[in-house]
Amino acid sequence: xxxxxxxxxxxxxxxxxxxxxxxxxxxxxxxxxxxxxxxxxxxxxxxxxxxxxxxxxxxxxxxxxxxxxxxxxxxxxxxxxxxxxxxxxxxxxxxxxxxxxxxxxxxxxxxxxxxxxxxxxxxxxxxxxxxxxxxxxxxxxxxxxxxxxxxxxxxxxxxxxxxxxxxxxxxxxxxxxxxxxxxxxxxxxxxxxxxxxxxxxxxxxxxxxxxxxxxxxxxxxxxxxxxxxxxxxxxxxxxxxxxxxxxxxxxxxxxxxxxxxxxxxxxxxxx
Amino acid sequence: xxxxxxxxxxxxxxxxxxxxxxxxxxxxxxxxxxxxxxxxxxxxxxxxxxxxxxxxxxxxxxxxxxxxxxxxxxxxxxxxxxxxxxxxxxxxxxxxxxxxxxxxxxxxxxxxxxxxxxxxxxxxxxxxxxxxxxxxxxxxxxxxxxxxxxxxxxxxxxxxxxxxxxxxxxxxxxxxxxxxxxxxxxxxxxxxxxxxxxxxxxxxxx
Amino acid sequence: xxxxxxxxxxxxxxxxxxxxxxxxxxxxxxxxxxxxxxxxxxxxxxxxxxxxxxxxxxxxxxxxxxxxxxxxxxxxxxxxxxxxxxxxxxxxxxxxxxxxxxxxxxxxxxxxxxxxxxxxxxxxxxxxxxxxxxxxxxxxxxxxxxxxxxxxxxxxxxxxxxxxxxxxxxxxxxxxxxxxxxxxxxxxxxxxxxxxxxxxxxxxxxxxxxxxxxxxxxxxxxxxxxxxxxxxxxxxxxxxxxxxxxxxxxxxxxxxxxxxxxxxxxxxxxxxxxxxxxxxxxxxxxxxxxxxxxxxxxxxxxxxxxxxxxxxxxxxxxxxxxxxxxxxxxxxxxxxxxxxxxxxxxxxxxxxxxxxxxxxxxxxxxxxxxxxxxxxxxx
Numbered sequence: 001x002x003x004x005x006x007x008x009x010x011x012x013x014x015x016x017x018x019x020x021x022x023x024x025x026x027x028x029x030x031x032x033x034x035x036x037x038x039x040x041x042x043x044x045x046x047x048x049x050x051x052x053x054x055x056x057x058x059x060x061x062x063x064x065x066x067x068x069x070x071x072x073x074x075x076x077x078x079x080x081x082x083x084x085x086x087x088x089x090x091x092x093x094x095x096x097x098x099x100x101x102x103x104x105x106x107x108x109x110x111x112x113x114x115x116x117x118x119x120x121x122x123x124x125x126x127x128x129x130x131x132x133x134x135x136x137x138x139x140x141x142x143x144x145x146x147x148x149x150x151x152x153x154x155x156x157x158x159x160x161x162x163x164x165x166x167x168x169x170x171x172x173x174x175x176x177x178x179x180x181x182x183x184x185x186x187x188x189x190x191x192x193x194x195x196x197x198x199x200x201x202x203x204x205x206x207x208x209x210x211x212x213x214x215x216x217x218x219x220x221x222x223x224x225x226x227x228x229x230x231x232x233x234x235x236x237x238x239x240x241x242x243x244x245x246x247x248x249x250x251x252x253x254x255x256x257x258x259x260x261x262x263x264x265x266x267x268x269x270x271x
Numbered sequence: 272x273x274x275x276x277x278x279x280x281x282x283x284x285x286x287x288x289x290x291x292x293x294x295x296x297x298x299x300x301x302x303x304x305x306x307x308x309x310x311x312x313x314x315x316x317x318x319x320x321x322x323x324x325x326x327x328x329x330x331x332x333x334x335x336x337x338x339x340x341x342x343x344x345x346x347x348x349x350x351x352x353x354x355x356x357x358x359x360x361x362x363x364x365x366x367x368x369x370x371x372x373x374x375x376x377x378x379x380x381x382x383x384x385x386x387x388x389x390x391x392x393x394x395x396x397x398x399x400x401x402x403x404x405x406x407x408x409x410x411x412x413x414x415x416x417x418x419x420x421x422x423x424x425x426x427x428x429x430x431x432x433x434x435x436x437x438x439x440x441x442x443x444x445x446x447x448x449x450x451x452x453x454x455x456x457x458x459x460x461x462x463x464x465x466x467x468x469x470x471x472x473x474x475x476x477x
Numbered sequence: 478x479x480x481x482x483x484x485x486x487x488x489x490x491x492x493x494x495x496x497x498x499x500x501x502x503x504x505x506x507x508x509x510x511x512x513x514x515x516x517x518x519x520x521x522x523x524x525x526x527x528x529x530x531x532x533x534x535x536x537x538x539x540x541x542x543x544x545x546x547x548x549x550x551x552x553x554x555x556x557x558x559x560x561x562x563x564x565x566x567x568x569x570x571x572x573x574x575x576x577x578x579x580x581x582x583x584x585x586x587x588x589x590x591x592x593x594x595x596x597x598x599x600x601x602x603x604x605x606x607x608x609x610x611x612x613x614x615x616x617x618x619x620x621x622x623x624x625x626x627x628x629x630x631x632x633x634x635x636x637x638x639x640x641x642x643x644x645x646x647x648x649x650x651x652x653x654x655x656x657x658x659x660x661x662x663x664x665x666x667x668x669x670x671x672x673x674x675x676x677x678x679x680x681x682x683x684x685x686x687x688x689x690x691x692x693x694x695x696x697x698x699x700x701x702x703x704x705x706x707x708x709x710x711x712x713x714x715x716x717x718x719x720x721x722x723x724x725x726x727x728x729x730x731x732x733x734x735x736x737x738x739x740x741x742x743x744x745x746x747x748x749x750x751x752x753x754x755x756x757x758x759x760x761x762x763x764x765x766x767x768x769x770x771x772x773x774x775x776x777x778x779x780x781x782x783x784x785x786x787x788x789x790x791x792x793x794x795x796x797x798x799x800x801x802x803x804x805x806x807x808x809x810x811x812x813x814x815x816x817x818x819x820x821x822x823x824x825x826x827x828x829x830x831x832x833x834x835x836x837x838x839x840x841x842x843x844x845x846x847x848x849x850x851x852x853x854x855x856x
Contacts, residue, residue, distance in 0.1 A: 456801035
């Protein structure tokens with residue numbers, strides 16, 4: 001029995017996880033969210049920007065991380081459009097343009113923002129760090145047109161935007177190491193202010209940059225997204241999912257404790 | 272000669288690109304931009320290379336009737352469908368978007384969601400209080416896991432503050448140590464590559 | 478007669494502007510000069526701060542190209558501003574500037590016109606001198622240590638269990654008659670961990686060539702795949718076994734992160750390799766790969782500098798190379814003096830950083846903060 005508790009078949013663990021996800025979706029649980037400091041910092045930074053300022057959002061994630069990062073993007077875009085802050089979207093991930101463009105169009109429509117005036121989506125260029133570096137000198141040298149093919153010179157909001165000097169913030173929504181790239185190349189070399197929104201597994205990696213001030217703020221995983229939704233007073237998917245996630249975390253903690261109790265009892269018996 | 276040319280190129284561009292970072296003069300900046308543009312050009316070629324390699328490897332699988340060779344037809348079906356719609360009509364074509372949103376997005380999300388299951392099974396197996404250090408790790412992990420979700424503060428109102436302290440202090444110190452080591456390792460590795468001491472990327476040791 | 482009219486008009490204009498600018502004093506000590514440490518695309522204008530009760534609510538910068546008219550540039554600057562960088566100049570032209578102080582009532586008063594200034598690009602960024610010296614110092618330390626090791630002096634390298642286990646893993650696969658799976662992760666060819674991983678792969682390939690153990694390398698990047706083919710082929714050639722090399726065993730899977738994870742997982746489940754190497758740059762797919770490898774009972778040796786993925790590898794793999802151990806692998810496995818020397822140099826670098834940190838903390842605690850200031854300047 002003790003051995004069984006110590007070595008539960010992984011398939012049983014999988015079934016328990018599935019149940020811990022499915023059952024709470026059927027219950028309406030609404031747990032209060034407390035806003036963490038890194039999320040608050042980003043919100044305040046954008047909130048303090050004057051109307052007409054421009055920020056960049058790098059959608060550096062593919063479809064896999066969409067459930068975790070799309071709510072962040074949606075919340076920040078809404079905040080920007082409501083405050084008349086212009087947004088330049090782009091991506092370093094080959095499989096992101098369609099999803100990023102669709103999201104920008106959706107949120108823009110909901111908030112009556114106009115393409116070319118309030119926002120523009122530049123699309124994707126391969127090259128990663130080279131793209132980041134290239135835009136430091138001239139955005140048009142890397143993206144000569146936007147995602148729909150309109151030349152940058154013909155886009156009204158890009159008229160006075162040449163490079164990072166005219167950008168107030170870059171928010172990197174990332175499922176990989178792109179934030180480090182933006183910090184190393186765009187922040188260190190061109191003084192561009194950087195903020196980040198990352199998936200759960202990358203959260204702890206971002207803390208050194210937060211402490212040094214290289215990151216203006218951080219949206220940490222789905223919990224960060226829920227906090228941001230709370231800040232803009234628009235509860236949406238992240239708020240729902242973070243409640244579900246609570247149960248999965250509880251389950252994992254329960255399993256770990258169970259395994260350790262069995263381990264402890266068996267050790268005592270052996271002694 | 273086959274080795275010397277890339278080694279010389281690597282040395283030349285390695286050193287000059289480092290120097291351009293210290294020189295704001297227009298000449299060095301335009302040189303830097305030029306090299307950047309050349310490097311950027313290489314990446315689209317990689318996609319062509321990828322497609323060719325993919326086709327070759329799956330044709331070989333079908334020809335040799337390797338195990339599960341039938342799946343290679345699905346690869347070709349997907350490839351042809353996306354190219355036929357994506358290349359002439361662009362990625363904003365409704366059919367392309369439909370395929371992307373209804374096939375690629377759910378399939379990718381499925382793979383990512385496996386992580387939840389694997390984290391559960393790996394955590395259950397790995398977190399055992401075998402030693403003092405392992406016990407410390409176990410307790411810390413539980414606090415961070417619970418502190419990351421709203422239920423943590425319901426159990427104990429200070430959970431998220433303790434979690435934040437763990438992330439800001441012990442986590443950060445350990446991570447900085449690793450980052451410093453890794454950064455020095457990267458610098459040292461880069462010097463080895465620029466000086467031609469490390470040549471593995473040219474295929475082979477010597 | 479006309480001269481008299483002109484004089485009256487000028488006097489009137491002067492009186493009106495004086496009335497409007499009453500209480501406003503013009504910005505003083507206005508200078509325009511080439512912005513230091515730039516590419517010559519800007520000129521910096523500086524002036525003295527106005528007293529708080531000056532009534533100035535902002536400044537407008539005006540400029541004039543030699544022989545041309547005055548033009549306003551940029552937006553209105555706040556009252557506290559004392560400098561402005563004009564980055565809209567055309568290279569080669571000299572510009573003279575005027576700083577116009579503006580009051581709340583929109584009264585204005587102009588400063589004297591500055592001497593014309595041109596933008597000139599500098600060859601060396603003086604603000605980066607400390608960084609340049611640090612770079613030279615660290616480079617010199619490494620090069621010196623390489624020569625030290627080359628001179629035949631022994632270099633001690635501590636035991637790295639993950640690398641010691643390479644032979645064990647290959648031996649086990651050979652005994653079981655199963656293949657070895659080697660993943661270089663998601664890194665591209667220009668990323669250092671990928672290059673480090675190629676070095677380890679070269680050493681693994683040499684050993685598998687001897688034992689004729691199949692070595693399967695699924696790649697995520699086509700350029701990496703081509704380089705890896707060359708690495709493996711050369712290793713087999715060096716071991717005198719080109720006949721065992723099979724190009725098809727190094728193959729491209731997909732660029733997509735999770736499709737790659739699915740592909741590699743599929744290979745693990747179908748082929749059940751006895752040993753799995755996960756070396757390079759990994760992200761969220763790390764645990765998906767490592768747990769699948771664990772479920773098929775393979776001996777797993779992981780190594781990454783992506784420190785956020787280390788916990789997953791440590792939980793699911795038998796051995797894990799942590800951070801810089803990945804970079805030490807080539808020196809450790811090949812025992813090449815030049816590589817060992819660079820490792821020693823790296824350690825010296827660490828010692829230098831430790832000394833700076835300790836000194837910085839001690840000085841900061843004693844109220845001396847020049848080290849902190851210096852490092853902030855470098856940043």
